[in-house]
Amino acid sequence: MAGLAAACGLAERDVEVVLLERESGLGGRLLGWDTTLADGSTVTMSRGFHAFFRQYYNLRGLLRRTDPDLAGLVALPDYPLVHSSGARDRFSGLPSIPPLNAFALAATSPSFPLTELAGVNLPAVLQLLDVDVPGVHERMGHRSARELLEVTGFPATARHLAFEVFSRSFFAAPEQLSAAEMAVMFHVYFLGSAEGLVFDVPRSPFPQALWNPLAGYLTGLGVELRTGASVDGITPGGRLRHRVDWSEAAGARSGEFDAVVLATDPRGLRELVSRSPELGSAPWRSQVSRIPSAPAFLVSRYWLDRPVRPHRQAFLGTGGYPTLDNVSVLERYEDQAREWSDRTGGSVVELHAYALAEGCDAQAERKSLWEQATAVYPELAAARQVDARHEMRADCALFPPGGYADRCTVTTPDPSLVVAGDHVRVDLPVALMEGAATSGMSAANTLLSQWGRRGHTLWTVPRRGRSPALRALARAARRRRGQST
């Protein structure tokens, strides 16, 4: 996503671009590939469910290049959260005006029982109303999301349901995630924007909905897309600034370039830079070598011989289970799964487990994940698995407490070398897919500005809390405590 955004931003300003992608298709963590099921059907497998939030302005801008009305996305305006204890919550029907949305959530959500609100630490909660990027990372980034939730005194149900679900969507347990990331998330979804927690999902598998149209657009702009091209190393060029060596099925290749955008996942960057000892500077290479990766995750997709119960939602977030984080029913939103379900009478159900224990056993995790899902949707236990696919990987970024200052930025010691990806620090309130798209465009802008070419406008929710009154209250609370919260 970051690489595609950068390629798009550059090619639209008449820069000649060669995009090198190691996998056989585009999309990175949203790659899709064909697989044939036991019943003979050919379907597209992927790492599965991704929520395209309405605040993902730069990502949506990228997709609008080929789909101006975003017709390729389907809205999922309501999705429940359930806790293993039986507690339930949902985020639909909230007013759209900040901060009324946050107050209405606290007043109406079953996770915030009025009887427990007396225990809330108001000065600490006020800090969530005064989020500014990057200041919040200096004030709160040394704490973990778990500590933040404990210090706020939010009711246990709210902590375990709403907030833990969000923390784990960063592929980390709350003790592994920076409190500042959680605060920024609160800002993005409540106080900084009117779109709330509504999100969309692709109407078709990722290649069909997103990447094939974008590939056509980029090719039309003259971008040379080379998939199955794994970059081996980068050295100083003879004719141009950089020589890039890569391997393809046809053999080893190389090319010289004025500039390079490194838009890989964290591990890809660590490995590529370690194989390129002349790139950047020694301190920068050392910084890259420290980029942390999140623990492994598991995505299990099942094609079942019978449907789940009719009222099951497209997406359900779960909390309090050993590893299960969410369950989605693909035929509720994706055309390919709907076609399979209509044809066979079955259901396509996907389970996600983030932040798995180090060294866990893949087979045991699959079995356990399925068993947890049958506790949530008991009808699954009676279903026959026509087929299943499992993806267990560890290619996501981790945003640990105290990690912000050490995060790579788009710029590097070499002006002709820029970095993009969701792990990259852009000092804007963005994360995950939107972080990737924003950093990609920002990388393109950095190069374009050196070449005297017009950049692209980047959009985000405001970089700081919108309400001066709430900000003043938060500052006053900080002064009274005489310390940062």
Ligand SMILES: Cc1cc2nc3c(=O)[nH]c(=O)nc-3n(C[C@H](O)[C@H](O)[C@H](O)COP(=O)(O)OP(=O)(O)OC[C@H]3O[C@@H](n4cnc5c(N)ncnc54)[C@H](O)[C@@H]3O)c2cc1C
């Ligand atoms: C299961 C799952 C669920 C998720 N759900 C959500 C969600 O709901 N909402 C959300 O916003 N985000 C979600 N994410 C996160 C989201 O997928 C990422 O934030 C985003 O895809 C990151 O994009 P990127 O461009 O930074 O990196 P990537 O997508 O990882 O792209 C990096 C690319 O670099 C390529 N590469 C690496 N090394 C080399 C090399 N040497 N040569 C050539 N190519 C190389 C890789 O093949 C890859 O294509 C989810 C992720 C997963 C795994």
